Amino acid sequence: MRTSVRPPALTLGAIAIAAACHSAPPPPPPVIAPLSDSASAALQWVQANAVPIAVGDSSAPGADAARLAALAGDARIIGISELTEGTHQFPSVVQRALFALADADGIRGVAVQVPMAEAMEVDRFVRTGNGDPKRLLHALGSWRWETPEMLALVESLRDRNRGRSAERQIGFYGFEIPTAAHAVAVVNSLPDSIAGAPLKAWFRREYGCVLSDEAARFGREGRASDSAFWRRCGTVATAAVDSIVALRARVGAVRSAQIAFVEEMARLVQHHVMTGLQYLTRQDANAEHVLYLANSLGPDAKLLVWGGDVEMGRLALDSATVQTGLSLGKKLGEKYRAIAFLVGDGTLRARPGAFGRNGQPTDPTTVTLAPPRPGTFEEVFSRVSLGAYFVDMRSLPADVAGAWLRGPRPARLISEVYAAPAAQLFQTPLEFPKFFDAVAFVRHVTAVR
Numbered sequence: 001m002r003t004s005v006r007p008p009a010l011t012l013g014a015i016a017i018a019a020a021c022h023s024a025p026p027p028p029p030p031v032i033a034p035l036s037d038s039a040s041a042a043l044q045w046v047q048a049n050a051v052p053i054a055v056g057d058s059s060a061p062g063a064d065a066a067r068l069a070a071l072a073g074d075a076r077i078i079g080i081s082e083l084t085e086g087t088h089q090f091p092s093v094v095q096r097a098l099f100a101l102a103d104a105d106g107i108r109g110v111a112v113q114v115p116m117a118e119a120m121e122v123d124r125f126v127r128t129g130n131g132d133p134k135r136l137l138h139a140l141g142s143w144r145w146e147t148p149e150m151l152a153l154v155e156s157l158r159d160r161n162r163g164r165s166a167e168r169q170i171g172f173y174g175f176e177i178p179t180a181a182h183a184v185a186v187v188n189s190l191p192d193s194i195a196g197a198p199l200k201a202w203f204r205r206e207y208g209c210v211l212s213d214e215a216a217r218f219g220r221e222g223r224a225s226d227s228a229f230w231r232r233c234g235t236v237a238t239a240a241v242d243s244i245v246a247l248r249a250r251v252g253a254v255r256s257a258q259i260a261f262v263e264e265m266a267r268l269v270q271h272h273v274m275t276g277l278q279y280l281t282r283q284d285a286n287a288e289h290v291l292y293l294a295n296s297l298g299p300d301a302k303l304l305v306w307g308g309d310v311e312m313g314r315l316a317l318d319s320a321t322v323q324t325g326l327s328l329g330k331k332l333g334e335k336y337r338a339i340a341f342l343v344g345d346g347t348l349r350a351r352p353g354a355f356g357r358n359g360q361p362t363d364p365t366t367v368t369l370a371p372p373r374p375g376t377f378e379e380v381f382s383r384v385s386l387g388a389y390f391v392d393m394r395s396l397p398a399d400v401a402g403a404w405l406r407g408p409r410p411a412r413l414i415s416e417v418y419a420a421p422a423a424q425l426f427q428t429p430l431e432f433p434k435f436f437d438a439v440a441f442v443r444h445v446t447a448v449r
Contacts, residue, residue, distance in 0.1 A: 049391050109303050137154065184269060210273065
């Protein structure tokens with residue numbers, strides 16, 4: 001299940017009140033206020049170091065490919081956080097970065113904050129064309145993935161992969177495992193004519209351990225008994241992989257190709273159980289899933305990871321909200337890079353702060369962003385002459401410009417819920433390069449369709 005950063009209940013109530021009190025026509029656009037001397041120096045540094053992004057044209061050559069490769073360096077995992085969600089432009093930014101790094105730096109896939117087993121079906125489509133991409137995106141479980149923009153991204157991956165060898169293709173993955181039910185169902189779907197009735201019966205009987213006690217959360221409730229239960233399940237999961245590998249060796253090439261996808265799912269079940277037995281936190285488990293994906297692509301494979309809100313940042317919003325990027329940074333050090341996606345103005349798709357009759361936020365709709373607030377990163381980034389750009393924040397100058405850009409300083413954090421009249425509530429302090437190594441910025445955005 002995707003973890004979003006949402007305002008607490010009291011804050012949502014404040015949003016509703018603020019929205020109700022601002023039903024009058026909006027005021028005229030504010031006069032653009034002058035920047036402070038330090039903010040002006042920061043603007044000059046960003047202007048001099050920004051690299052334009054060819055948003056909407058993933059195949060266009062440009063300086064951003066070389067600069068992105070320089071940013072990635074020898075990092076194995078490159079995380080990009082969608083701090084402002086619901087924009088039409090962000091999937092294009094991901095696609096541009098993904099294709100540029102694939103050509104210049106050998107990146108092998110993109111992992112999105114969705115269930116791993118269901119995302120493997122999308123991966124099979126982008127590699128082989130097998131399946132209906134609209135149906136597969138629907139199975140990821142959120143309206144955020146059922147958009148023309150996501151469909152275009154997935155279809156662009158399919159077009160790029162067509163005719164390429166497996167080691168030159170770009171994969172599509174998820175990095176969360178709320179349940180292994182789909183993976184188990186795929187293994188159990190092997191026809192008797194391929195697997196044989198005895199092996200099929202064994203799968204149905206023994207794999208039940210993965211499904212029957214997932215609610216126990218791998219020992220977090222009743223550790224002793226659950227540990228014994230899941231240790232046995234680990235033995236079963238390993239035996240299942242061994243059985244499928246042996247089965248592939250016994251059948252012909254055509255049937256071996258059919259079994260290969262089932263083997264992927266069986267290995268995912270094994271990883272799911274073994275990871276669960278470590279009693280990991282959410283962020284540490286997600287980090288293990290990301291590394292599992294990278295390792296499955298090869299010992300030196302690189303992966304682009306797309307996280308919602310600040311998920312890929314090296315930060316904790318509070319003691320209970322720790323991000324996957326923080327765990328990846330601790331595990332990988334300089335082998336991990338984090339990029340923050342920020343925007344200037346425009347529209348996005350979000351749930352307004354007002355509530356419906358059932359007490360839940362209203363359905364997502366198109367909402368207009370309030371102008372960047374004074375003293376925020378967006379106030380400075382919006383004044384750069386480029387409409388869309390990357391800027392590497394790892395080598396900030398040792399002067400007032402660098403001090404301003406290091407922060408901490410507010411930036412927008414919008415995860416599904418947003419109300420412009422209460423824009424001040426949708427801010428979080430960022431520090432560069434402590435939290436993020438770079439920024440991807442789009443000055444004017446439109447709502448995802």
